[in-house]
Amino acid sequence: MTQIWNIPGGIHPPENKQQSLRAPLGHIDLPAELVLPLNQHLGAPAEPVVAVGDNVKTGQVIAQPGGQFSAAVHASSSGRVIAIEDRPLPHPSGFAGPCIVIAPDGLDTWINLEPCPDYRAQEPVELVQKIRLAGIAGMGGAGFPTAIKLAPKANQPIDTLILNGTECEPYITADDRLMRDRPEQVIEGARLMAYLLGEPDRVVIGIEDNKPEAIAALRAAAEGSPIEIAGFPTKYPSGGEKQLITILTGREVPAGKIPADIGIVVQNVGTAVAAWRAVVRGEPLISRITTVVGEALDVQRNVEVRLGTPVAHVLAAHGFQAAKASRIVLGGPMMGYAIETGDVPVVKTTNCILAPSQQELPAPPPAQACIRCGMCSEACPASLLPQQLYWYARAQDHEKLEAYNLFDCIECGACAYVCPSSIPLVHYYRAAKGDIRQAQVDKEKADRSRERFAFRQERIARQEAEKEAKRAERAKAAAAAKAKMAEKKSNAGTASDPVATAIAKAKAQQASAQQSPVEQRAKLERQLSAAQGRLALAQEKLSQAETEEQAEKCRAAVKTAEIKLTDVQQKLANAKDAPKDDPVAAAIERAKAKLTMSPLEKLNATIATLSERLQKAEAKLAQAQTEQSAHVEALQLGVDKLRAKLNEAQEELASHSPTTADERAPDDAASAAIERAKAKAAARAAMSDTDKLREQVSSLEVRLDKARQKLADAEAEGSPHVDALRTAADKLANKLADTQSRLENA
């Protein structure tokens, strides 16, 4: 018997698993459209390799993994690609994202598969690559690309492989169905993964004891193999990766580490089967078992759904009555998220579509005061103190939140479930996490710019020092009075176009300051979750406000929060719209444009931006005034300042326009010098030799005059440089004589 450890906390919500287990695994017709998001996993989105109008076969690759942290996407049925565009995604944010849309032809013609029954003849590396190309991603929840987990770092020997068949969320039975119906495939999947991980000492499949049929089926299938089938008491959330590890091994994943760091890999049973099918049968991941359940449906069961099938199509096939449903949840009632539209497709991670009736999952009652009852801390599987976290989340005390280990919260929802005051605790934690991450990013940015500043200061100091050193050297060289013309050379050396370097540097700085689109999007998403949290907070306050005055204030707060939210959503949508156009390039473009702009153009541009900003500020001010916001004064100040700036710019423009209307930036001394030098060079090139010589003579005469002058001055002052100056003057005199003689000869 496998030893089982206990985990702290946990709850026993009604399991509601029977509804979907009465009927056998079902199949449904293909929908009119298959919508395949390019990002069904954690990490970078896949890159499409088909074009609109292409005909594709079932299982054909339609998008390649876009990097190490990515997974491929395959056509889940044969047909024609009719669009590659943004569609609503199955994501808590409810955003749209790039998807490949296929109109199935109904024939379901497969590509030629490449089975590989004897995978042991191949290197694990090759097999992992196969799994990667088959698009396998974690099917239990987060959708972590499987190949990455199966290729741990060389310094992380894996001693335990755990297959997660816990399925602790109420309602969901997809893995249960799979384990009952295809136990051999689960076991084969476990063997395959064990091979890939270098045959760990222990391979164990963990299942809650509310699934006796699944346990029995797997035990039978595993007969005679060293694979352990461990049943343990049902308790939510035993299926959390960290929780399962503790239950089965008694070990804990240290905070901030991953299981591989302590030699453990956890995979979902569904993922194991998908990986096995990918390797042995060559089948890519194009379908999954999904639990379709809830009282708003006529038929509740598990179905095998092609990926990309719209949720509405699945629901319609099960007699969905929209009027009865309180909401539609993807995933379970504890950690799933409600979706706003049935257009979102089933993806690799969709383990459950829950359509509960009003009675089943009623809208949450209004939150009451926290009575510090401690039910939440008793339920927390991570041994946190949720009520303290709630307290500090409301107070936005980030330091305290981190001290109370907010980031160890797995958002399992056990605390909110037991809270007698129905406080949406998890919501607060999510918002707080978003806020903290945002603050960290901001801080890092500030640090970086501070560093840059320090770096710049240092560079300037260094350049000064170098110049100083060079000056000294030059003086020495002159003093040594060697015949070689060190001066000219050193001139050439230092003059290696400082303008160009400056531009290059500015560019580099701009590039580093500019965030990559991915970063930007992540930032926006964080802002979004924070904004959502704030909205919820404001709404809660509103529901508690009593007097009209308070309510008015709260309503205003809700309004602002909503505006902010839509704003962020908009931005994020934009960011997603245009992920291709490189902001770095754009910035450089802009900088270049500015560089070449005449001062007049520059001024005009400034005025344009200023008046735009002024307009915005004024609009804000007006809004604030009607809402009697506390910021009116600050806003007023801002508007005034902007106006002053604008006036200034306009005045300057007025003074400029008559004189420098179309002159090119003459203010830049360096570029002017370069211009002059270039002009000289060009002129020289055009001159005949004699002319050149003549020119040289005259310039040498001038220089000689100057040098003599300097020498005289130095002698008068008794300067220590007299010797050097004298040699220099002599040299010039020699050169002049030399050139003159050449001119005569010529």
Added chain:
Amino acid sequence: MALMRISSPHATGPNRTTQVMLTVCLATLPGLMALVWHFGPGPLINVLLASIFALALEALALKLRKRPIGFYLRDGSALVTGILLGLALPPYVPWWLIFVGVFFAIVIAKHLYGGLGYNPFNPAMVGYVVLLISFPLPMTQWVLPAELTQQTPTLIETLLGLAQGTQGLPDGITGATPLDAFRQNTGELVLDVYAQSPVLAAGQWAGAGFEWVNLGFLLGGALLLQQRIFTWHAPVGMLATLLLLSALFYDGGSSNSAGSPWLHLLSGGTMLGAFFIVTDPVTSTTSTKGRLIFGAGVGLLVFCIRTWGNYPDAVAFAVLLMNFAAPFIDYYTTPRTYGHTKPRKATEKSE
């Protein structure tokens, strides 16, 4: 299809704060019935009056604080405070005494600190202690149980008592409680105390009437435990400590004895305190370990004050003192978070 966007979890447990509070109220019934059985209608009137005052003052305080009255009244916490204070008061006290007690409980101890969830001290106990210090005489006069007087005050007498306290009652109806009997003990063996004190002599273990009242509250507490309204930690911590100490100091029933464990467990406010006062979530600690310590602290203090202090009962003082200590206990009992090697002190900076 326009659907609602609600964040997880979508399911909520069956626990509701209102329900918790109402269950607590119901669970006081066995104790209350025992009180009425042995001491007449006085305790019932106490509880009724205190509840009415509590609800009225709560409504008033909410109104002054501009909070939604209905929403907060419905959480039932004021009712619980009223009932508990009513149960703790001696039967047949004047009505204004009850009012003053409830006023301190609801307005001062609760709302001045910010309302439910923010009050550091148990409101009912604050009310009780204020009364005990300000009006020691009426607060220390207990009527004798029916076993001794063969009669309990009638309803008329009770209502009269509301105006003037126990003076309105027939003579000889008040007397020493079991705990008083021990405090007044001047060097006699426990057995003799039992023989001489009428209230102890008429009882089984800890004094006639009082022991049944305590058993009634024990029953109610057991019900709450079974309903998982609170965890066992605080009551067990308190009772176990009390049992242990009283057994240690029982001293074989000598003249120095502080009384038998039975006496301590089943007299005064022990059971009411153990199951209805130290379990108050707001003013106790948050972690289970902390609650064990909290309960034990109350038990220790109760025993010390009863044995060496000057007051008739000690539960209220002990609870208030431990309310003081609760934040410190919380501080030192922060549980170890998953994946961390040691519990982190809340004041430490995050890594």
